[in-house]
Amino acid sequence: CNGVNGLEKVVLREVRGSSAEVYLYGGQVTSWKNEHGEELLFISSKAICKPPKAIRGGIPICFPQFGSHGSLEQHGFARNRFWTIEAEPPPFPTNSSSKAFVDLILKPSEEDMKIWPHSFEFRLRITLGPGGDLMLTSRIRNTSTEGKPFTFTFAYHTYFSVSDISEVRVEGLETLDYLDNLQNKERFTEQGDAITFEAEVDKVYLSTPTKIAILDHEKKRTFVIRKDGLPDAVVWNPWDKKAKAMADFGDDEYKHMLCVEAAAVEKPITLKPGEEWRGRQELSAVPSSYCSGQ
Numbered sequence: 001c002n003g004v005n006g007l008e009k010v011v012l013r014e015v016r017g018s019s020a021e022v023y024l025y026g027g028q029v030t031s032w033k034n035e036h037g038e039e040l041l042f043i044s045s046k047a048i049c050k051p052p053k054a055i056r057g058g059i060p061i062c063f064p065q066f067g068s069h070g071s072l073e074q075h076g077f078a079r080n081r082f083w084t085i086e087a088e089p090p091p092f093p094t095n096s097s098s099k100a101f102v103d104l105i106l107k108p109s110e111e112d113m114k115i116w117p118h119s120f121e122f123r124l125r126i127t128l129g130p131g132g133d134l135m136l137t138s139r140i141r142n143t144s145t146e147g148k149p150f151t152f153t154f155a156y157h158t159y160f161s162v163s164d165i166s167e168v169r170v171e172g173l174e175t176l177d178y179l180d181n182l183q184n185k186e187r188f189t190e191q192g193d194a195i196t197f198e199a200e201v202d203k204v205y206l207s208t209p210t211k212i213a214i215l216d217h218e219k220k221r222t223f224v225i226r227k228d229g230l231p232d233a234v235v236w237n238p239w240d241k242k243a244k245a246m247a248d249f250g251d252d253e254y255k256h257m258l259c260v261e262a263a264a265v266e267k268p269i270t271l272k273p274g275e276e277w278r279g280r281q282e283l284s285a286v287p288s289s290y291c292s293g294q
């Protein structure tokens, strides 16, 4: 989006050259580059960088609702709001062990209170580690003074950039149960080996491990997601038909992206006044020698 429509962004850099960008609009990471300047996240070439539309790609924040079940718009409203910087990023990190980070905060507006009548403070820390790892930590607190609890679902809707979806495997979700959004959210059990892709997929895997790997054959690269407080994982690729039906998604772009989303969907989270929930994901991109079809 690069500042389109005056949208402000924060750029994080770390000493070895990796970088990340986050827009105050949506609190959305839209770029994560390794030390060679390679972009690791997918952003659609047709992304509409104009509120109230969410930016297509990067890491949209789905809160206080994942998906379309519930009274709110699809994926809630956090990705359609302007966040504010709570703590300016410290100056350029001076040594190899220091981290670059920024703290953003979102609180409900009066308008928000009309559609979701709950008081909260949502603090999001985005950190770029010395090795180029990208960490997102969400802290959501119920700040109600009227004793009102609230319940929410959540996802980091991460769009990974891949060379060719037909040569990507996901490891860590084998044999797990999942809800299939393409079959009325019915519950199925995944087969016994790594997941590969040859058609539209939209599944919520339940009670998943803390570590999930996404192997990109052509790039000889493995993305690793390490997560905490997020028991589920959504896997989504729209494939050709759905891609063509989205104005902010290039017709062939489905070949070069895969969403694997650390999430809390099956069991909504309830916070009493004063209680805080934390959800964290750490992304790394490491060289891998996997050959497709193994």
Ligand code: TA6
Binding pocket: 054, 067, 074, 075, 157, 181, 202, 234, 235, 236, 259, 261
């Ligand atoms: O995360 C998968 C999903 O829920 C899909 O069903 C699809 O709707 C995708 O999110 C994108 O949603 P969006 O509202 O960003 O177009």
